[in-house]
Amino acid sequence: MGLSSAAITTSSEALKFCIFDLRRGQHEGEELEKILFFFPADLPFPAQLSVIGLSEGLITFTRIFSPEAACEVIEAELHSHVFFEAEPDIWMVMVVAKSKETEAIWRIEALRSVLKEIHSLFIMFHGSIRVLLDKEPGGGLTRSHLFTFIMDYLNDFLMGNKFVLPNFRDSLKQRGTVQMLTVGREAAIEVQSLVGALDSCMGHTSGYSVILFQDLLVSTTLTPDDTTNLFSYATSRLTPRVLSSGGSSTWSYLRKGNAELASRSANIGSGLDGFRIVRPLQHGKWSKGKDGFLVTDIWGVEVGNLVPTTPTLWLQQTEHKMYLCAYQHKSLTIILLIPVTSMLNGEEGISMLKQQLLENASAKIVKVEEKLAKGWGGENAYHVKGYRYLLVDGDRNISRASPPGKVTTLTKESLLAINKVREDVDLEKSRGNGNNDEKDLEICIRAKNNAWVIARSTRGKELYIVLEKANETLLYASEAIEKFSDRYCNGAFSLD
Amino acid sequence: MTSNASSSSFSDEDEESAGQKPKTGSIDYSPDAIENQLPSIALNTSIDEEKVSVADDHHEPVTEIARGSSREIEPERLISSTGESNLSTETGVWRNSSKVEVDGATSSPCSSGYAGEMGTSSGTASTSGADDIQELRNNSSSVGNDGEVLHSAQWVPGKRHVDEDDTCMSWRERKKHFFVLSHSGKPIFSRYGNEHKLAGFSATLQAIISFVKDGGDRIHLIRAGKHQVVFLVKGPIYLVCISCTEEPYESLRGQLELLYGQMVLILTESVSRYFEKNPKFDMTPLLGGTDAVFSSLFHAFSWNPASFLHAYTCLPLPCATRQAAAAILQDVSDSGVIYSMLMCKYKVVSLVGAQKAPLHPDDMLLLANFVMTSESFSPICLPRYNAMAFLHAYVHYFDDDTYLVLLTSNSDAFFHLKDCRIQIENVLVKSNVLSDIQRSLLEGGMRVENLPLYPSTRYGSLFHNEPSDRSQESLQPGIGGPDGLWHFIYRSMNLDQYVSSKFSSPITTHQHQKRLYRAYQKLYASMHDKETGPHKTQFKRDGNYVLLCWVTTDFELYAAFDPLADKGSAIRICNRVCQWVKDVENEIFLLGGGSTFAW
Incomplete structure (x- = not known):
């Protein structure tokens, strides 16, 4: 099995995806410097540069007439090119083939929301691309991070050896939004009290809590943007539905493909070695521990005792680095975010926090889960007949x-x-x-x-x-x- | 920028200036810079070679055909109100006013380093201040409005802003550009600015098109903020529209098709053969003197529903009058006249063809546009009829608005056609057709205020004075028709014709009319979507209107209401409109039947 190179070639006709920085590679012969990410990575450089050259040319061209908003989309007979300026002068461009036979009929905003999601999730885990570039001007650090991250992300769209991006069949969906659970008055009071309990567990650390039931949001103390990002991460990697399908064959063979691709990426960057790359979107890496907390070795393992390092992420608005701590009871997933700066004793502090949660909040968690499960109408709960x-x-x-x-x-x-x-x-x-x-x-x-x-x-x-x-x-x-x-x-x- | 420059001329459109102030950032927006950025693009044409050469002898044979026969008819030529001689006096006026403008304006429209041009940038045209235009238009529209047609009396065809180029801020801010270029990147036509100065820009457009083409694809559209860049490739001729008018892509593409059609009408499609022989063939001289034709076409894109409906409209006339006109046209049609048309502006009075093939509405639009802005005996080509061959159009104006067009394939038929015309004129005068036309122009047409109440047993006619048979709901003056009906367009499918109501209050100003026009255009595009259309019904409400659209196999109805109109009443009113149109159809449509013409 595995993601053979033949399979990649097929999909490359349907999808090209690149990220480039207009501030780099301004001199002749240095054009490759611009490229921060390209899919498919095995496309010859002249072909990659041609995609980027056209994009860059049209960005400049459209600014003649529309200085405020440069090129957003190119519609050609056979392809749509979707543009998104993720950060100043850093552009993401996705080129998708159109085809009526394969139902490749797109809504441009739906595709752009994929680009936006990739970027906001990337920022959540790795910080902004510009900051990474400033940290290591060679670009190798950025390239290897982007590569592994986006390949892991794109795997979600892979069906067999074909990418299935959101097409017209997804017209009644909205990426980048949160789906809420409707709760009754009584349950709402219980949830409120649980949120209070979680707050007190985190003490004076000014952390945040997010509660999900199945794939639906129950409560959040985060800002809307951060909630959205965390919600899409949770529903794609943490919720019981995902975890229960985690051992399936899908991810294992994809991972193999990834390894293949990741090794190839070493050739692009100036050096993959030396950068330890965290892959938060890697499939099948989360599991539920005996104590109910979700564990992963994505963020590494503490030397000696084999205890996984607690995951961390960045909040969008405050740019605070937070520990991520997730607990699951049946259908209920609870995510706590605690500022890294307020946990002076690091992992030890997290263990204490977990302990506190088990002691002080578990009874409430069980109660809330029961209440919500009882009131929930199943996966067709929000179906309205005839509509x-x-x-x-x-x-x-x-x-x-x-x-x-x-x-x-x-x-x-x-x-x-x-x-x-x-x-x-x-x-x-x-x-x-x-x-x-x-x-x-x-x-x-x-x-x-x-x-x-x-x-x-x-x-x-x-x-x-x-x-x-x-x-x-x-x-x-x-x-x-x-x-x-x-x-x-x-x-x-x-x-x- | 240009917005505070004052001018007394009517430039077309607020299209001329987008009023947007581009920031000059760190990025070089010049075409040179762009081309440098398309390094690997395989700029398969080298731009240096593309120096525009005016002296290119390859165009001569065609010019000969195109203009050869126009000389002999000098004495016969009647110049329309928008014809050349008028234009030149108008130009004089413009010059005067634009001098004022230059003196008064604080900033030159050119922000480039073309300092030498600043003082003289007002050559034949003027930069118009949007506010001034608005004021004047408001005044004029209160005097009297032609109704269906945005008042074109004040609008003078001709090219504007000829001294601009792509380095000018004012040029970049124009709302809607049209470019025609050859496949080698040589400029053929630009709506604004000087083609010669736009050679670099033209090469950039060519580079974009051919780059995508080399990748095995064809570029259709670029979207950037409010701007759309639409491409149309017709063999060796590339057409590009750059617009921030928010018109649907389909409409802009349709306009490029018409622009191409207008060029074919003047030159035939055989002009592409010259490009096969010589890729650097310069087409510009062949289009010399036709600026007014194109500017008038661009103007039509903003007010003439025929440009997106692909249907034509008739001048409302009593049935007997139209029959009289048809009869005399029929009489001459056997003698080598392929089509004869009696027209009043863009409206058909009568139309007779010797051939089975009906004249395509697009050809009629292009022909009328050409005739009204140019000479009177010309070789022309009807793109939808036969894109490779010339016909000869004999045109005679009976008065300022009404003209006769006789089309023949025989280039020697001039004197014969003149005899035909005299014959026709005699009959038209005797049977009062011409005076009826003038009357209809003044007071004819469908007004939403006059929408009858049904059931009505009265014989419907637009030409009887109907004193007080109206319901109370429609009586209040100045608020349109009953239940908030403001305007409608009815298109008959099997006739290829449409009728639109006269504009009444509150759709009185130029801006309102244009906005409504654009709303119809959008509605039409969304109903006729390539993938999913045509849909059957659409109700659309936004801040400006309630729009209702009905598409059936027999007709399409587009109606605009007050945005607060009630859905139920609006539907009732639409039914009444359809009934009304049916009742007066022999006055507003050219109906088939009889021996004259099989529609």
């Missing part, structure tokens, strides 16, 4: 959607139509000049296949609905939206 929907609260970075299993019942035509409507709304939003809250928008389309495809946007909230089995009149469709809005959105989309 396929996505509700996004942009201000709070929250979304809720029809369960994926229900969305797949929609016809391809409906999904393509909602995908297109979302693209139109994306464009309108981007042109809104930042005051999106002002943009009140309502679009109801009766598509060729008679489905109603609906978009509503008001005060930072967006609602997308597909109704396939609805009456033909516009008024009927509007009423259906009104009902949904009143019932599930506190009337946010209702026209008084």
Whole structure:
């Protein structure tokens, strides 16, 4: 098995992905210096430089007319090139092939949200790319970090030997948002009391806590941005669903492929040796210990006693370095973040904290888990009969959607139509000049296949609905939206 | 920047200036810098070789064909109100006003180092201050509005800002650029600025296109903030639009297609053969003197729904009047006239063809645009009819707006066509067709305020005075039609024609009309999406309008309402509009049937 080079070649036609720094390699003959990451790595350098040359040329070209916002996307007959300026002068460009046969029909913003997610997760674990470059101007440090990190990330999209990026079938999903668990009043009080208990466990360290039930957020004391990042990490690497599938064959053969690729990366960087690279996104590296705490050796192992080093990450806003400490009880995952600076005695302090949590909070944890499990309606809990929907609260970075299993019942035509409507709304939003809250928008389309495809946007909230089995009149469709809005959105989309 | 420069001329559009102030950062935005950045791009053309050579003898044969027959008709030539001689007097006025502008303006539109040009940058055109334009337009629109058409009376065709180039801030800020270049990167046409000075920029565009092409792909679109760069490759001719007008990609691409069509109309597609013989062939001289044609086409992109609907519109006329016109056109059509059209501005009064093939609406748009801005007996090519061959168009203006076009394949038919014209004119005068046309121009058309109540047993006509058969809901003046109806466009599918209501309050100013136009354009694009369309119904509400669109196999209806309009009432009103259109269809559409023309 393994990720053979043949397999990589196939996927390279479908996906090219690069990160480059406009401040580097300005002189002739030094162009390779610009490249910080390139996938596929085995693409010959002239071909890599050609992708980067075009991107760079168009960034400069578009600035002639649009100095504030340089090139965002290139649409060609066969490919889309998606641009994202992750940090000043550091650009991420993804080139994806289009194909109707393989359903490679993209929504540009959905692809850009992948780039954004890669970058924010990278920052969370490794800090900003610019800082890394400043630390080691040769670029080897940055390249090896980016390489391992992004390859680990991209493996999530690998099906067989093909990359399956979010396409039109994911139109009723919103990457980069948090999905919340709705809790009853009584449970909410229990959760509140647990948060208090966790707080006191962390004492005066001014740490943060995040609580998840299954793959849903229950409570957080972090800022919205940090919550979003930690949430996407937790739901892809820590929650019970992920851990239970962790031993599956997927990751093991991918890891083999990774090792192969990682070794190749040594040729690009000026030297992989000397840099110990932490791979937070490596698959199958987390497991649940006997005491309920989640352990991993990603961050290394203490010499001598084989105790894994506690993971650390960076908060986006405060740029504080935090210890990450995760505890799991059945469906409940609790994540504590403690400032490294306030843990003077390091690992020892963490052990004490864990001890405290077990002693003081475990009873509450069990109780909360029971309450939430009892109230939870299963994976179709948020299904609304007759509707396929996505509700996004942009201000709070929250979304809720029809369960994926229900969305797949929609016809391809409906999904393509909602995908297109979302693209139109994306464009309108981007042109809104930042005051999106002002943009009140309502679009109801009766598509060729008679489905109603609906978009509503008001005060930072967006609602997308597909109704396939609805009456033909516009008024009927509007009423259906009104009902949904009143019932599930506190009337946010209702026209008084 | 340019926004505080004062001017009394009407430049097209707020398109001319985006009013955006680019920052001059550390990065060099010049085309040279870009080309340096495409090092590995295999700039397969070397730009140095692309020095624009005006003296290129390869163009001569075509010029001969293109202009050869225009000489002999000097005495016959009637110059339209937008024709050349008028233009030159207008230009004089511009010069005067732009002098004021130069004196008064605190900053030159050019931020480049072209210091020598600063004082003279006002050659034939003026930089217009958006605010001034707005004020004047507001005034003019209150005087009287043609309705369906943004008032083009004040708009004068002709190229603007000819002295600018890509180093000028003002040039970079123009809202919508159009470029035509050859596959070797030689500039052929630019909407703004001097083609010769834009040689470097043109080479950059060529480099981008051919770079993507060399990678086995074809570039369609670049998006950057509010800007879109749209590409269209037609054999050896490359067309590019750079715009921040927020029009959909599909619309901009359609406009490039029309731009190409307009060039074919003037030169035929056979011009590409010259590029095969000589890649450095210079096409610019062949298009000499046609600036007004193109600028008028660009103007049409902002107000003429025909440019995205691919349908034409008729001048509303009593049925009998139109029949009289059709009959006389029919009489001459057997004698070697392929098509004869009686037109009033962009609107068709009557149209007769000797051939089975109907005239494509796009060809009509391009032809009308050409005729209204240029000479009166010209070889022209109808791109949709036969892109490789010339026809000969005999054009005669009966008054400022109404003109006759007779198309023939025989270049010697001038005197015959003149006889035909005299014959037609006699009949038109006798049967009062010309005066009916003038009357219709003044008061005809569908006004949303006049939307009848149904059921109505009254025979529907736009040309009877109907004193008080209106419901109370529509009586308040100045707020459009009933239930917040502001405007509509109805397109008949099998007729290839559309009718749009006259603009009424509150859609009275140029800005409002243009905004509505753009909203329709967007609606059209989203209904006719390539992948998923055509959809059946769309209701769209934003801060500006409620828009309703209905697409059926028989017709398409686009209607704009007050943004607070009630959905249910809006639907009812749309039904009434459809009924109304049906009731008066023989006055607003050129209907088939009879012996005249099989539509």
